[in-house]
Amino acid sequence: MMSSPSTIATIVLCLHGIGMLAALHAIMTVRTAPGAIAWAGSLVLMPYLALVPYLIFGRSRFAGYVSARRFNTDRLRELTAGMQAGEREARRASVVAEPPLAAMRALPGLTGVPCLANNDVRLLINGQAAFEAIFAAIAQAREVVMVQFFIVHDDGLGRRLLELLCERAAAGVQVYFLYDSIGCHALPRHYVQALMAAGVRARAFATRRGFVNRFQLNFRNHRKLVVVDGEQAFTGGLNVGDEYLGKRPPLAPWRDTHIAVRGPVVLDLQMAFAEDWYWAAREVPRLLPPPPGPAGAMVCQLVPSGPADPQETCSLFFVEAIQSARRRVWITTPYFVPDEAVFAVLRLAVLRGVDVRILIPSRPDHQVVYAASKLYAYQAVRAGVKIYRYQPGFLHQKVILVDDVAAAVGSANLDNRSFRLNFELMLLTADRGFAAEVETMLEADFAQARQIDKEEYQRSPALLRVATHVASLFAPIL
CATH class of the missing domain: 3.30.870.10 (Endonuclease Chain A)
Structure with a gap:
């Protein structure tokens, strides 16, 4: 039996009504303005397409x-x-009264976890x-x-x-x-x-x-x-x-x-x-x-983070670590899709004369993330960041080395999913001996990597460049 026009109209109106309610929920709960705008606009204009994705990706409740x-x-x-x-x-x-690294002075207040010695x-x-x-x-x-x-x-x-x-x-x-x-x-x-x-x-x-x-x-x-x-x-x-x-x-x-x-x-x-x-x-x-x-004799700062935090702990941790660097900051990450705050401090570090290096994979395990990371890598290289692709196999490690003092190892990637959507753990250490061990490890990794040049993106096929821009539109959930 065919549905009457009035029945179809009623269904459409109901969907738009539900879409309006979901849009209000997105405005009240989504952390970033671009994310809230994207969800609210989609839910109001195209609820029949956006409601199911919002059910899958958009809600959180961690009371x-x-x-x-x-x-x-x-x-x-x-x-x-x-x-x-x-x-x-x-x-x-x-408990360390005066942390040896500038970044560690903010992190106890950000995380609610003290900076500790004797580890x-x-x-x-x-x-x-x-x-x-x-x-x-x-x-x-x-x-x-x-x-x-x-x-x-x-x-x-x-x-x-x-x-x-x-x-x-x-x-x-x-x-x-x-x-x-x-x-x-x-x-x-x-x-x-x-x-x-x-x-x-x-x-x-x-x-x-x-x-x-x-x-x-x-x-x-x-x-x-x-x-x-x-x-x-x-x-x-x-x-x-x-x-x-x-x-x-x-x-x-x-x-x-x-x-x-x-x-x-x-x-x-x-x-x-x-x-x-x-x-x-x-x-x-x-x-x-x-x-x-x-x-x-090591000083450690634990950084647990997640969507239940009152602030964007993971993103702010990366911001604080990068901006504390005076000589170098080396980062290894399988996914390079930084938010604006992290991308800004990376560029500022380059302008301060800091040796900023980021090691990423040469092989993809997630095609959309890999495509988006190509565009961000190109933009980073243009800003003076040195981007390397690890050649032997897939690179999955999450490590940060700051100057000759601090190193962090954990589960957080350099992407929005780790910054705002996932529960993560990073452990930041302040110890010159441990930092030297991390330096030796990363130097061996960089020796097996190929540095990306400014022309690599431009030399790629036009269709591939379009695909990277389309993939970057999904950055808020990558």
Whole structure:
């Protein structure tokens, strides 16, 4: 039966009414003016095309994180109160009164996390070294293991992790396993069921509970974190899968970096996990106080960030790190789609005479992001930024080196998705010895890279240049 014109008109009017309401929601909730304008305009003018994408990409609600942060503050007080007098004094002594790096003076206020001394951080270059260290630490766990990854595959590496976590749970260790529901969309149900049957507490991080979450692809938990017995932690760019060991062409060999961490900052890493676990499970994970005595002589600032933050923590972290540079700032990132604030401080750093280098992949894993990054790379080269493409395989590491003092390693990319849409972790260190190790690592990476010149973009086919401009229109969700 054919629909009457009045029925069609009613449906169209209803869609436009819903579009108006969704546009008001976008204006009130989308963080950036360009993003709010884009969503509101599309929802008002073309609701029949924009409503479903807005349902998938545009909404966020993280009120529960307020409760999680209140819990963390209270739990930290409980932990501190439960320590012996010497332990409490060591905790106070670990807080740095005058951070050694200019950027660190703003970050405690931005993140709500103190800048801490007496830590030790060790580089773990590529997947083999990282997972050997992680698995060795888990195998020795006595009390608590916290495991969090954006992606976990049911392959050789994933099954090794499964077996190890089940074995530790059977030995009486409290094991928490947190995975992102979208990042792990291909993880079979039997993998999680096997963990839970062994006594592992396993939960999926989801933007919203229930069926609605299936439509929400934004606001993912991109963090990678393992904490063992409150004594040591591991974070960086690696997920769990054979490709991260360089076993899957055409992206192999896979280039990535993780770090092993000891010291007072491990408690703050536990707190970051606790926020995410509380959101996913509505229960409190077991947190352990740091061991007494200094683990090392390094100053560390943890930078957890995400869409629940009152400010754009991740973007501001990059801004602060770049503008603190006086001699050089080297950045490696798989995705180069910076926002205006970060792009501006990169250009200003060049004008100050800073050696600004950015290392990006030569092979794409996401075609739209790769196309958009070509345009941003061309604009950066024109501004005097040195852009290099890593040649041997896919570059996935997220590292920043500032002068001869500071280095940061973590999960955040140089794109809007990390700046505003995903939950991320970065650990900034101020230590000349560690910075020298990062410098040596990055020099080896740059030696295997090709520098982009100003003419490369202009030499590319006209159709490809048009495609890069079209791809850049999607920058707010890339």
